[in-house]
Amino acid sequence: MAHFNDDIIGPVAATLEYIGGRWKTVILYYLTTGKRRFGEIAARIPAISRKVLTQQLKELEVDGLIFREEFKEKPPRVEYSLTPFGESLSGVFREMSLWGKEHVSGKRQVAS
Amino acid sequence: MAHFNDDIIGPVAATLEYIGGRWKTVILYYLTTGKRRFGEIAARIPAISRKVLTQQLKELEVDGLIFREEFKEKPPRVEYSLTPFGESLSGVFREMSLWGKEHVSGKRQVAS
DNA sequence: TTCATCAGTTACCATTTTGTAACCGGCAAA
DNA sequence: TTTGCCGGTTACAAAATGGTAACTGATGAA
Numbered sequence: 001m002a003h004f005n006d007d008i009i010g011p012v013a014a015t016l017e018y019i020g021g022r023w024k025t026v027i028l029y030y031l032t033t034g035k036r037r038f039g040e041i042a043a044r045i046p047a048i049s050r051k052v053l054t055q056q057l058k059e060l061e062v063d064g065l066i067f068r069e070e071f072k073e074k075p076p077r078v079e080y081s082l083t084p085f086g087e088s089l090s091g092v093f094r095e096m097s098l099w100g101k102e103h104v105s106g107k108r109q110v111a112s
Numbered sequence: 113m114a115h116f117n118d119d120i121i122g123p124v125a126a127t128l129e130y131i132g133g134r135w136k137t138v139i140l141y142y143l144t145t146g147k148r149r150f151g152e153i154a155a156r157i158p159a160i161s162r163k164v165l166t167q168q169l170k171e172l173e174v175d176g177l178i179f180r181e182e183f184k185e186k187p188p189r190v191e192y193s194l195t196p197f198g199e200s201l202s203g204v205f206r207e208m209s210l211w212g213k214e215h216v217s218g219k220r221q222v223a224s
Numbered sequence: 225t226t227c228a229t230c231a232g233t234t235a236c237c238a239t240t241t242t243g244t245a246a247c248c249g250g251c252a253a254a
Numbered sequence: 255t256t257t258g259c260c261g262g263t264t265a266c267a268a269a270a271t272g273g274t275a276a277c278t279g280a281t282g283a284a
Contacts (some may be wrong), residue, residue: 011212100123
């Protein structure tokens with residue numbers, strides 16, 4: 001992604017290397033509610049196209065944050081879930097969710 | 113930015129509307145260490161061009177997260193600092209910094 | 225026999241973001 | 255007199271990102 005050689009901002013920047021992607025935090029946060037199929041994620045986050053969703057999921061898998069389980073069935077089925085590594089981000093998600101609830105509830109209209 | 117009408121991911125998505133920009137979290141986190149001049153920020157985050165830095169700072173100011181103080185001097189001086197609203201994000205930064213220290217310290221090489 | 229299902233992939237194009245270089249003003253130092 | 259300082263802004267070009275539509279393969283249902 002980018003490059004950060006700084007000691008102060010280093011750890012935060014390092015975290016962003018994992019969850020800094022456009023949709024990654026939202027995807028991961030949705031997966032904290034349990035194992036989900038590709039179609040479920042796509043339905044839950046309609047703003048993201050399937051192409052980009054595929055890309056983001058692949059990157060998250062490569063980074064070890066999510067686990068992809070593919071069932072060899074005839075209409076294919078794929079389930080995504082958080083790895084323990086991905087679950088270790090829960091503190092970040094919790095704080096983000098808290099802040100969103102406390103500071104932005106309803107204030108900011110969401111475009112479409 | 114985008115659109116999230118979802119109740120589950122809503123608060124997290126709302127938070128991302130504020131800090132989801134490419135460099136915003138890093139800038140804000142650097143400002144938690146105190147008031148900084150434009151040039152200091154630019155020097156601290158060399159990966160970002162001055163043009164984009166200007167843009168991100170302007171957005172952060174519009175969103176009420178940072179305060180911009182301009183001194184009418186001859187070589188101009190501008191100082192940026194967190195507003196109380198910006199400081200309210202400290203929990204998010206703390207968790208991100210913690211996670212980065214615990215899980216990525218040194219593992220991931222930073223490109224240049 | 226044709227259609228729908230699911231989780232993609234691919235090609236192609238449009239949009240967005242980003243970088244680079246030049247420029248600004250007004251004072252002080254060389 | 256020219257140069258550097260600082261915090262930008264602007265125009266232009268390049269790169270990254272994004273969307274859309276068509277296609278895949280195997281099966282079961284109509």
